[in-house]
Amino acid sequence: MTISFMQIYPAKAVLALALVEQRVTWLETKRIEQWERSHYLSRYNLAYFENAARLGRLWGLFEESRLVASAVLLDEDPRWQDYEKAPAWYVHNLASAVDKPGAGAEFLHRAEMKARELKKQFLRLDCRTGAKKINAYYEEKGFLYTGECEEPFYKGTLRQKKL
Template identity: 75%
Template sequence: MATTFIPLSPAQAKQAFALVEERVTWFENNGIDQWVRAHYLSHYNLAYFEQAARRGQLWGLFDGARLVASAVLLDEDPRWQDYEKVPAWYVHNLAAAVDKPGAGAEFLRQAEVSARENKKRYLRLDCKAGAKKINAYYEEKGFAYVGEWGEDAYKGTLRQKRL
């Protein structure tokens, strides 16, 4: 896959949001309890992605002219406030095209390269605690379990990969 990894513009945020909607449907169809449609899409709507793009935090992976994966990359994340404060990118809302196997993994690989270039020591993320498939996916990609955060409504597993 010949790809390009770049920050997205606010005009491209609609494409990123479409990937998220597609992935929510895929999660539902595959029994993965990660992003519950009504709750997730109300919080992470198109305006959220447009704002992230304006701040330079929405990144995309293109295969030719097609956006095949995207995520919001933050320099800080309050979910990690009780852990070592180190230069890191915090990956949120990672979504990849359902018909492009490996696009999410390639996004993470290229995010690692870019994070190193930006003097980051870790890629950090969270996923729903107890969601076996998504936790196994990140474990396989080298994201070690660090701890948990959240309350009764949502408990997340914090994971990080040393760069």
């Protein structure tokens, strides 16, 4: 079985959105507060993912031709403006297929390898403050607590992994 990590093109952005929608439903059934359906899906819609793909920022983990995990990887993130200015990739909208345990972790591993290749010093992300399960997951993956961020409708915990 071939597993590949690559950029997703605009025509395939709908696949990333489908993973996000699937993950939102899964989060709801597990009672994990991370992505509130109406707010999240209205902001992170097909146009958002297509634009990220056009800009070369939408990445995917493929098993053969099936997308099993995806995220938007940014070089800058305003949520981190008060922190060390260092070359980093900022992980947003990470979603994996619910029937592929470990796909999210594998995506993060591949993103980390690619970030090192690109001379990045950190892999950074945020998740909802108070969401114990997702914070514990990222802690287990080596993403250390760095601080907090706040926006309308969202208070997040900033986490980073030094590469």
